[in-house]
Amino acid sequence: MHQDSPVTFTIVGAGNRGHNYASWMLNHPDRARVVAVAERNDVRRARIADEHGLTGAQLVDDWRELLDRPRASDAVIIATQDRFHVDPAIAFLERGYHVLLEKPLAPTEEESRRIVEVAARSEGIFAVCHVLLYTPHTRLIKSIVDSGRLGTIVSVQHLEPVGYWHQAHSYVRGNWRREEDSTFMLMAKSSHDIDWLQHIVGQPIASVSSFGGLQHFRSEAAPAGATPRCVDCPLQRTCPYSATTLYRGLLDAGDTGWPLETVVDIPTREELDRALTDGPYGRCVYYADNDVVDHQVVAMQFADGASGVFTMTGFNAGGHRRTTIFGSKGELSTDGERVEVYQFGAPTTEVFEVAAYGDATAGGGHGGGDEGLMDAFVHAVATGDERGIHSGGAASLSSHLAVFAAERGRRLGSVQSVSPVPG
Structure with a gap:
């Protein structure tokens, strides 16, 4: 399969995430273009309309209006709020669209499984926006791990420094402050990280435990x-x-x-x-109606016996994630911009500088992850070659199940097994 003309997209949800993905197409008009947008907010819908030259029937308030028409585009980007992913994802997949779905899949395990089951039966390509998998930083680390220079991975430490102001903005005052309105914190913010760890280690997560809570913002x-x-x-x-x-x-x-x-x-x-x-x-961060945690730790065991510890906290300056990988032959550490590799017995530590692709936030394109994801997805739709897609249905569901299990473990104070995903 090969598509010579640009891949066409419908944007469902024109907030920050939908707008960012659409903006990539403005920089690559020969590869992709927006042909329709569904967004209830008049200002946000008009912004994309103006940028992409959309008029009339190409603009709708509700994505359901598009289902009664002839197929509007090759692919759909679904970037609505978390609790509104399920219905459009399933509807467009069942109609044969290629679908790029903002993470998380859905707020519940049952809904997440449903989406992936429909995607597996669909004729379209399906991917989840786990943008961390598509950064130059991740490609570098994965190549080092897969080269065998560290030997067998024995354990991993990983920190997500949310940042004090970001925690206050998004998870105390913002759209993800209440679980009933979006989802729990580990899924909303850190499903990226659990998925990233599984990708880097190259093994599914078999069991987890977790601790954390709402310590300060009350x-x-x-x-x-x-x-x-x-x-x-x-x-x-x-x-x-x-x-x-x-x-x-x-x-x-x-x-x-x-x-x-x-x-x-x-x-x-x-x-x-x-x-x-x-x-x-x-609102004052101490008198808001937030209920999601402001710090959490997850301990995990991978299927091959390797262990990992993940920490999410809002009490820091923010910035890139920080990771240390301990192998049987060497150690890798990174602050998101610089990767250091020490092989046991070597005279020196190797240092790799990661090319600057913006900061780690949504405003900075997630360190090149937004661009990398769009590049991979558009290439897959245009050519049928899905080898560049690292966040397909099965892989994303596997890491989501680990996140759901970790949250159960936090609430119950217990170790939880993670269900394997077939295939």
Whole structure:
């Protein structure tokens, strides 16, 4: 199979993630283009329409409107909120579309299995947006591990430094602050990392245990004098979590992309002040309605007996993930920008510099992961060659099941086995 014309896409959900993937196509018009968008928010729908020259029937409020028409595009990118993945994913897969689905698959194990089962029967190519698998950094580490220079992988340590302001923005004030509205923290933020560890080690995760909770962002930890909203709080100039300091600072600096674009659709001082006064992003982090954890540790055993420890915490400066891999013949450590390899008995440590592809956040394209994912998916649809897809249905479901098991283990205080995924 080979497709000479650009691969056509429908964007379902034109928030930050959908917009970022669509923007890749503006830079590669010979390879892919957006031909339709489904988005309820008028401003976000209009933004993609203007950027991609869409009009009339190409713009819809609800993705269901597209199902009664002739096929709108070759592929669909589903980038809605987590709890609204299942129905569009299944509907478009059953109609033969190629589907790129934002992670996580779904908030429940049953729904995740359903999506992957439908994808396996579908004629279309299916992939999940585990963008960390597609970065130059990951390719370098995976090539070193697979070369055998470290010997057999014995154990791994991996840290996800969410960052104090990112934790406050997304998981205390933002869309992922409550499990009932999205999903639990480990799935929302760290399914990337569990999936990445499984990919690097090259083995499925067999069993897990986990500890963590909501330690700091609750009313009991509020400093004396704190008020429910930052705009009238006497501590707003000194509090590290001040919404007025963060968002007004971004606006004053002209930094109107993520995360500011999630707070206001129109980046003006008037709109921002209104959002900080009335909306969720202006609430004190100690008096919000959040319930997801702010720190969590997962211990895991892989199918071949290797062990791993993963730490997610919001109490740091943020930045790239940090990893150490311990092998029978050597050790690898990385801070996301620099990889050091020491082979036992060698006179020196090898150092590899990772090419700069933006920072680790959504605003920075996940260190080149967004670009790498789009490149791989478009190539697979255009040629039928899926070898570049590392986040297909079976692999993604396998890591999702480990995440679900880890959360059960945290809640129950027990070790949980992870169900293997056939094939």
